[in-house]
Amino acid sequence: MPAHDSxxxxxxRVVPRVEREEFINVGIILSCERRGFLEARIELEPARVLALDPQADLEQLRRHLDAIPAICRGGADGGPIGALPPRARFHWLTARRSAIIQTSPTHMGKCTDLDAAVEHLLERMVRPPR
Structure with a gap:
C-alpha cells in the first residue's frame, strides 16, 4: 500500500468588489513539500464573476489568475517569485491580502495521489454543484 503524503x-478566490467581501472560488493551490509538488488549477466561470460585478474586467482578471499556475511551475515564466523554492512560492501565493484575487486560509490533507487530490478539491470547493 502506498504511503500517504501530507x-x-x-x-x-475572486473578490470582484473587495468592499463587499463577496467571493467566488475559482481554483486550488496544492503543495506537498516532501514530493516537491506545487500546482494550481484555475476554473474561472465568467458568468459567476459578472453576477457579483457586471463591470468586472474579465480579461485583466484572467491575466492575473494565469500568473498563479506559472508561479507554481517556477522558472522564468513565474517572474521573480518563480525563482524561489516551491515551498516559498506556496507561502507567497497564500499570503493574506486585500485584493481582487485572494486565497482561503491554508488547510491540510493526506493522500496517495496528489493529482487526484487536486481534482477532488476542485470538485468539492470550486465547481458549482451539479
Whole structure:
C-alpha cells in the first residue's frame, strides 16, 4: 500500500468588489513539500464573476489568475517569485491580502495521489454543484 503524503492547500478566490467581501472560488493551490509538488488549477466561470460585478474586467482578471499556475511551475515564466523554492512560492501565493484575487486560509490533507487530490478539491470547493 502506498504511503500517504501530507499536503497543504488553499482555495483561490475572486473578490470582484473587495468592499463587499463577496467571493467566488475559482481554483486550488496544492503543495506537498516532501514530493516537491506545487500546482494550481484555475476554473474561472465568467458568468459567476459578472453576477457579483457586471463591470468586472474579465480579461485583466484572467491575466492575473494565469500568473498563479506559472508561479507554481517556477522558472522564468513565474517572474521573480518563480525563482524561489516551491515551498516559498506556496507561502507567497497564500499570503493574506486585500485584493481582487485572494486565497482561503491554508488547510491540510493526506493522500496517495496528489493529482487526484487536486481534482477532488476542485470538485468539492470550486465547481458549482451539479
Amino acid at each position: 499536503y497543504d492547500y488553499a482555495v483561490i
